Amino acid sequence: MIYSKNSSYHMIDQHFKPFVLTGYEYRTEREKQFDLKRTVIDIKINFEEKAVEGKVELDLKLNSLPQDHLEIDAADMEIYNVSINGQPVKFESFPEKLFIYGDFKAFGNYLLTITYKAYPRRGGYFVEDPEGIQFWTQGEDTDSHAWFPCFDYPNTRSSYEIRVTVPLGYTVISNGSLVDKIDGDFSTFVFKEDFKFPSYLVSVIAGKFAETKYEWNEVPIHSFYAPRYADNAERSFKHTPEMMEFISGKTGVKYPYSRYSQTCVSDFVYGGMENLSATTLTDRTIHDEIAHLDYQSENLICHELTHQWFGDFVTCRDWSQAWLNEGFATYMALIYMEKLKGKDEFLIDVQNHKDVYLNEFNSDYARPIVERKYKDPAELFDRHLYQKAALFLRYLNYYLGDDTFWAGVKQYLETNRMKGVSTEDFRSALSSVSGFSLDSIFHQFVYEPGHPEFEISETTSKGKVTIKISQKGMIYNLRVPIKIYLEGNTEEQDITIDQEVTTLELEKKGFKAFSLDPESRLLKVTEYERPREETRFILENGGTVLERGDAAAELSKYGPSEIPFLMDVFSNEKSWYVKGRIASTISKIGGERSISSLVKLLDDPDYQARREVVKAVATVQSDKLLKKLKEMFSIEKGYHIRAAILTSAQKTGKEDSRELLMNGLKIESYDDVIRIAALNALGELGDVSTLKTIREFYSKKYRWQTRAASVRAISKLYWKDRTIGKFLLEALEDSYFAVRISAVEGILATGDFDVISKLSPYLSRETDGRVRRAMREALEYKGPQESIELKSLKEQVDKLKEKVSNLEAKSKTRK
Template identity: 25%
Template structure:
């Protein structure tokens, strides 16, 4: 599964930085450098502690109960095969099903079978046509079935459950916002969206639409016979064996999954789709189920699918094992994406045209993530949710592997910086072990530990073992554990058996302990020696090691050389000093020069050292870190030199970061480079940012370059061109704006909203009223902010009508979260302006509107956000 950033995190960002398209900021990953608290060490005379304070131990508190341990599910029956016969009552949002299950006891003989079945209405449960006794009452989460006699582990049996189910939500999480399991979208066909049915099984929610043993350490083969109206297409696991048209205008599709997989990976999608068939990969079908209007962009939306199948088969040493590969984006999806075996589901955010998806790497990373799960998660599956990182950490790391393969090491390291930043930010709110046995709720496992930290730890393991051993170890792990459930020790033993090395130290500190090292680093030079002192300052609460063992390297640059002397070291004490001979004082010393350690560094360097690091160090991380740190240094010729070098860097992220440092302070030499970037940089975000820099400096060539940008293919460049033209020639910008409305692109519409709001012509209110119905994300905030600005310049009647539209938008729970937020925030901004103007009656009226919105809001994230708005 691929997480999307929780809304509450986005809201925090909004509060801190605002969302105006005119704000010339550059989005770059947060770096891993932190100002950390340091441990106080009392110096000892001549290395000898002369006095020592005796601290009497406090009385040890003995717990009264055992600690929480979320064990793997205790299996008593083995689910061998599932056949489902399904149809649907759209009006009642009901599943009408018959489940035929083949099972046998695991080891001990048994006559009682317990199945997960949430909120079902059973018509009958039979074996060989004979009714079985069963108990299904209380919370209706499981059904207990008396098999009529005891069965041994050598005896298979088959039961048939005839049922209906109306899936209902009982919870959710930040990662998976609803646990409903099966969703009817626009079931009565009255909404402005397609009619669809789709499923979301993870974690244990498929048992809301079919009875099963809904645990990750269970797996079975599968058949589905799905009856739907003939206008709909269906997508399921495995291969579509046949379709049969029925006399009543329906059609029954038969999906057959011959290889076993976990019940949470069962999937079903129903809707009106265009099926785009790609060229088969090694004989297996590859296809894309496309919503109306997007079939021509299938390979833009799901880029490099066949290439990834080849790459991941090669890099794992295991050829893609399943019968097909299908991908589909659905409406109102409750997560980012889900790795259902052979039938991956994504949210509609994946949709876009070829123009909209230029330079957008998000799609390919998510495609890679879900595909890699077909080895790590589907082929080999975590035995318990406590071990979830064995699924998600690998899928997260696949994004790095793919970026490295397709776009180079710089692109991969840039991605890893962002992933680490996400983990460090999460760790500030709380830490736990990667293998987390004492969680309160299994949904807590879907966080930046299981994903981001898991991927970063695998990167460290790869660096420590070397590529040959790391990838050979993955092959052994997959082959040893295929079609089975695993825990972390099986991963460790695969690498140990391969290399002959005991790796308990690595797995204990990174998988079974919490946190990460905080390193205070100091360097010095005297008597022909370089001294490097490293102190581990991390707090040791919450099962964080006081001392991490950190094999790494040290790079020493001297005499302006870009080829450093490289030394291997092992940091394995709380504080230790390493010395290295050197005939001259080094230009700079770089600890962990390939930046593989998941650690936070407190390491102060001079401008001269940073410049040497930028010029010489081999990693993209060095260049990004240097720019970040130089941002806090006083302006100097050396700083200007480094920034000018960065403007010509081969990686787009460095160029964009450099542009962000000279927004309003570019000198003439830099402006020459910026003009070139604005005209022809191969990456659209760099080109757009360069135009913003020219606009901020009111450059003499701004008008010509902005007009050129209006004809660019990437929409962010067009948007930047319009904003630049507003600065250079407002009349020309207004003339161009009408033509740009036809593009109907969120980025361009945000720029238009800003222009129209500033122009103050109420005749443009219909533009906003159209856009506020479709704009989403930050674009919704831009549009609504422009709308309320323009309303203030309209007639009283326009103001009244506009307020009614905003309140209706904010109260409509069918609207997206961002649209509701945008409308409510705009109303609150209007109220704050009224307060400043002293118009008490307006303040009261708007306050009443906001209170009514808060009273009907159901989303907990928005409820918390709205608390800052008064009643």
């Protein structure tokens, strides 16, 4: 499951909004009554009734206490009968549980057989696709028990035999090796996997698919997708064998299973899901040549493949430890992209991961990476679990060195093969190999919220340059790399920062600039207070794109006089990322000189640089820029740059952008990015006359991304049309979770407590943990009451403006 974006952030003393909401309690690992040895799932997919029917056999061994009943997780299903070792027994069904009664002896072996029919509201999904209805499952975090009875928690593992019966002409993909296929009136596919794994990693997919085959080291790799994607599939999957080689080499553990499948399905609820040996992917990862200008699949493909080691080979033993799954998958994808695309692109990806985490930290909440207070496990799958955890692993990699770090990872994997793991298991493995306790580092970054923040200032006196590094907020004990730029050369070394203030003294002679952590090996926020000349030197000579980009941002404080220098540097700069940061600085400076400069920069021959300049102009209102953006929209081919043009046109041109935005609604593009940008921009424009048009895109004929954008745009018009409140409540019934989240966020954004309070009954019946989290946050909203009065006043002002406009129009007509 995956994301990325750029954002700005500021130094703060880490006063942050807490993650824990009212009623949250400390969660421990779930106790279990038994261990599973083997599970047999024998089901028929009933497409007409949208049901799963069949039986499950659970071969189990009881733990040390005798029991008079066993608790099995089961939801949304009719249980027909239950037997133990072939003998029928009494059972009782509850909304989420199945109680099976009997005399169960300590350490006894039992074979439970459960016959059932499930109508899953989660966990198993019947999805309409242009080439025929699909069925696919998604177990993480605890949704597998909505389509087959099981113990639905990651600390219990089983081997599996999975038998799936479907109509003729359908293909089934599941875990393990396909050992048999039986054709008659229907087709039955039989899969077996002896490697034990948790129930949330069980996968069944049934649909009509085309296939591309690869191989790595005699491991067959199968990529499945709807036949309409055949012309573009190779673009997404071709690097999979190389990734398998890369991950096997890094970890020292060869890909552990007999085969690997990755299947693209319609309307998947995540980017991907790492079911053991059988990854599920969104079909959005397959894209055409134009989309490839902005989006590549390799990050997602590598992320999910990495989970076959981190998440499947070893698995977090409870959900508070899920960073051991997601952090590693995110980090491995990062370093693979360095191999694929080079150091500059890798560092830009590191910065994007940092920005995504900091946006959540500053806007939403902060929490420890290991968080034990939560309601739904899905709440934990956030930017702390992915991006912050990945950047912590990057720091550990630097701290221990490549050889020691990966030797520790190898020991961690081999020691815990086919086991549930905790953070302590990982720390212990690294400690064993390195000789370091690492307790302090893990405590600072894993068990505490936040991150290091530095202010760096310089003074010069008596031939010396004094560098003062001040920590804000929590005082960390760190080893950090520095780089000193001298006349004609550079010096690099590591320093220790373990005090509120750390001071370095350097010779002034030959000194050009100082850089803390130039490759961003440590997740941190840094502010420099240094001479303009030093900042300019870094912008022109900095060894990394991150140093140069940050230097460009620093120069905005010098105002319009800095623009000629920035323009000169832009013309010589090779990195699209740094060019984008320079353009943002020029835009931030503002004024007529800024506008004329940005118009010139929009003609840059590099597509990615041009796209970044388009984003940068959004902060300046200008008829000249709007005219230029309109010209570009008719010429540019890239979907994402055209989407960015719409966003910036609305910001820079306000009402004069309306015609362009309406035209954007008509354009088809990968992931519907152009139409979505147009909808978002129309919402920001705030013209209630566009409401009917925007609402047309909340329709089942559009995919969930477009429906969600429509809901977001409509919500922004609430204070001009209160009937929108009813629409937003109706959108809470949408079939796709992300649309429902958009509806919740729209309701919260109204600031109207009367509408927000109506979320309560929806929360009680919502099945998705991510939506429930959004609803709980909204219901706890304690925003300023005056915002209601202010918005109501604005509404009255808008109505008065409309009346005045109508009177003026009538007056002109009479004349």
